[in-house]
Amino acid sequence: MGRITLDKVTKSFGDVEVIPPLDLTIEDGEFTVFVGPSGCGKSTLLRLIAGLEDITSGQIRIDGNDATSVPPARRGLAMVFQSYALYPHMSVRKNIAFPLRMAKLDQAEIDRRVEGAASVLNLADYIDRKPGQLSGGQRQRVAIGRAIVREPAAFLFDEPLSNLDAALRVGMRLEISELHKRLETTMIYVTHDQVEAMTMADKIVVLRAGHIEQVGSPLELYRTPRNLFVAGFIGSPRMNLISGPEAEKHGCHTLGIRPEHIEVSAEGGPWSGVVGVSEHLGSDTFFHIHDTGLDETITVRADGEVGFSHGDRVSLTPREDVMHRFGADGLRMA
Amino acid sequence: MARTVTARRKAINTAIAWTIGLLIFFPILWTILTSFKTEAEAIASPPSFLFFDWTLENYAVVQERSNYMRFLWNSVIIAVGSTILGIIIAVPAAWSMAFVPSKRTKDILLWMLSTKMLPAVGVLYPIYLIFIRMGILDSRAGLVVVLMLINLPIIVWMLYTYFKEIPGEILEAARMDGATLKSEILYVLTPMAIPGIASTVLLNIILAWNEAFWTLNLTAANAAPLTAFIASYSSPEGLFYAKLSAASTMAIAPILILGWFSQKQLVRGLTFGAVK
Numbered sequence: 083m084g085r086i087t088l089d090k091v092t093k094s095f096g097d098v099e100v101i102p103p104l105d106l107t108i109e110d111g112e113f114t115v116f117v118g119p120s121g122c123g124k125s126t127l128l129r130l131i132a133g134l135e136d137i138t139s140g141q142i143r144i145d146g147n148d149a150t151s152v153p154p155a156r157r158g159l160a161m162v163f164q165s166y167a168l169y170p171h172m173s174v175r176k177n178i179a180f181p182l183r184m185a186k187l188d189q190a191e192i193d194r195r196v197e198g199a200a201s202v203l204n205l206a207d208y209i210d211r212k213p214g215q216l217s218g219g220q221r222q223r224v225a226i227g228r229a230i231v232r233e234p235a236a237f238l239f240d241e242p243l244s245n246l247d248a249a250l251r252v253g254m255r256l257e258i259s260e261l262h263k264r265l266e267t268t269m270i271y272v273t274h275d276q277v278e279a280m281t282m283a284d285k286i287v288v289l290r291a292g293h294i295e296q297v298g299s300p301l302e303l304y305r306t307p308r309n310l311f312v313a314g315f316i317g318s319p320r321m322n323l324i325s326g327p328e329a330e331k332h333g334c335h336t337l338g339i340r341p342e343h344i345e346v347s348a349e350g351g352p353w354s355g356v357v358g359v360s361e362h363l364g365s366d367t368f369f370h371i372h373d374t375g376l377d378e379t380i381t382v383r384a385d386g387e388v389g390f391s392h393g394d395r396v397s398l399t400p401r402e403d404v405m406h407r408f409g410a411d412g413l414r415m416a
Numbered sequence: 417m418a419r420t421v422t423a424r425r426k427a428i429n430t431a432i433a434w435t436i437g438l439l440i441f442f443p444i445l446w447t448i449l450t451s452f453k454t455e456a457e458a459i460a461s462p463p464s465f466l467f468f469d470w471t472l473e474n475y476a477v478v479q480e481r482s483n484y485m486r487f488l489w490n491s492v493i494i495a496v497g498s499t500i501l502g503i504i505i506a507v508p509a510a511w512s513m514a515f516v517p518s519k520r521t522k523d524i525l526l527w528m529l530s531t532k533m534l535p536a537v538g539v540l541y542p543i544y545l546i547f548i549r550m551g552i553l554d555s556r557a558g559l560v561v562v563l564m565l566i567n568l569p570i571i572v573w574m575l576y577t578y579f580k581e582i583p584g585e586i587l588e589a590a591r592m593d594g595a596t597l598k599s600e601i602l603y604v605l606t607p608m609a610i611p612g613i614a615s616t617v618l619l620n621i622i623l624a625w626n627e628a629f630w631t632l633n634l635t636a637a638n639a640a641p642l643t644a645f646i647a648s649y650s651s652p653e654g655l656f657y658a659k660l661s662a663a664s665t666m667a668i669a670p671i672l673i674l675g676w677f678s679q680k681q682l683v684r685g686l687t688f689g690a691v692k
Contacts, residue, residue, distance in 0.1 A: 132592060134588050134591065134592070153591075154588075154591045154592050155591055155592065155593070155594040155595065155596070156594075159592070160592060160593075161588075161589070161592045163585045163588070163589060164585075165583060165585050167585040167586045167588065167589035168586075168589075169586065169589075169590075169604055169607075169608075170586075170608060171607040171608055171610075180590075180593050180595075180603075181593035181594050184593055184594035184595050184596075184599060185594055228589075228593065232593070232594075
């Protein structure tokens with residue numbers, strides 16, 4: 083079981099309030115991702131849940147029990163750190179066994195669980211090596227192994243993939259997702275990478291300056307961002323946010339349209355502009371269109387085969403049915 | 417552009433380094449040489465450097481007149497005992513300063529170091545009286561405590577700098593893994609800090625071994641270490657240079673040998689953290 087409830091939790095460092103009163107419930111078995119720009123308080127929030135920082139006021143409940151002043155070791159949570167935080171003087175086996183040793187399990191049980199974790203994570207071949215002899219991805223697996231042997235109520239991940247190279251990151255992303263499917267344990271995952279957030283999460287919590295901007299499934303956030311911040315943060319490339327006369331024409335203060343919802347053609351659309359930089363990804367091409375008469379550069383996502391080049395005059399057709407309308411207060415209009 | 421070091425320049429640097437090294441080592445070398453001379457040769461003018469009749473006579477006399485082993489044993493107990501006691505007290509102190517610093521941690525560290533700037537003789541009288549009252553004058557236990565206190569600031573400072581190098585996340589991981597404070601220090605922090613602790617131990621054994629002020633003033637016969645052994649050859653007999661040299665050589669030999677074999681560890685320890 084692992085249902086975590088935050089009730090009016092706040093955190094201040096001295097006079098600086100980094101987390102204003104915040105309420106959040108994470109359901110048992112849910113994969114929740116905290117996402118936001120750096121300095122938004124997502125890591126602090128995770129550390130508050132872990133118990134590595136004390137909350138200033140409010141209450142944290144784990145499975146209904148008040149855990150506010152319970153030390154981290156007895157909250158039944160396991161954490162995977164960005165730096166892996168392996169014990170450098172211990173072999174892989176001893177690293178994984180450490181939490182079990184601390185829990186004073188008998189040796190046979192420790193061996194059984196360590197072997198189990200090692201085979202799940204393909205660590206068996208280097209179980210007697212020291213962390214210094216492992217690659218980044220292997221170290222990350224050891225850190226995860228150390229977390230799973232405890233059979234915790236919930237896993238906490240603090241940007242676990244940001245030290246890995248891009249290819250490895252994709253692989254580990256899948257592994258963690260698969261692990262979640264298999265264990266069905268609550269996982270809380272902190273990242274600034276919205277691709278990780280979108281692909282892994284059951285539920286995304288978007289944070290800014292300690293405030294929750296929106297909570298929802300990845301597709302909810304993508305389809306119906308609650309405000310301009312979420313609209314700009316979720317989705318890559320970023321949503322085009324247009325204000326001025328064009329927005330007024332659509333009855334709003336700011337008009338949002340995602341790059342993938344604009345069609346680019348030689349002529350015939352309501353907007354037109356000049357192609358600036360094109361980014362070719364192979365499968366897709368991102369065109370940055372200037373001189374559209376709108377107040378910002380419009381980014382368009384087109385098929386990789388669409389062949390316009392720098393300086394070409396093009397015509398743009400936005401899809402009316404997936405436009406996002408925001409009021410002067412930045413909130414989504416119904 | 418990388419700085420180029422010419423062969424000529426390298427040779428000059430090497431020569432300068434050797435000259436400075438030999439100058440620093442010369443008094444010790446001279447003491448050792450003198451210990452193998454007769455008393456007459458020891459005060460001969462001009463002094464002979466290597467070409468004299470080597471003799472072990474001084475060592476025989478010194479050995480005959482005083483019980484070297486007893487002084488040596490006292491030195492070992494005092495140096496090792498005070499260092500171990502110091503480490504036991506300093507590890508938790510340095511842990512808390514490095515990992516849960518308060519607003520005043522830096523001040524406390526400086527204050528601790530400032531006690532080293534106080535002339536020792538300034539507190540001799542009160543400490544002497546305390547020793548008399550407690551009946552620990554001329555006892556090894558008393559000296560172990562005093563030398564531990566004298567060196568504690570340095571032990572704490574050294575350990576503090578080593579602990580600062582250890583990433584806090586690893587200790588947090590231990591906490592998440594269910595380690596109590598004791599297990600965290602015992603199984604995670606200490607093994608990781610072994611190189612630092614080792615050089616702290618070595619340096620403090622050397623400092624305690626060489627400490628003369630307190631050992632001379634607080635001991636008489638029972639607890640007297642090798643410093644007192646040397647001192648006993650300097651005063652009453654007048655200028656018996658050769659025997660004094662032999663006694664000195666015997667007193668410094670153990671620590672010199674220890675230092676020689678552990679120099680790699682010492683240098684590494686003292687420059688630890690200087691380059692990341």
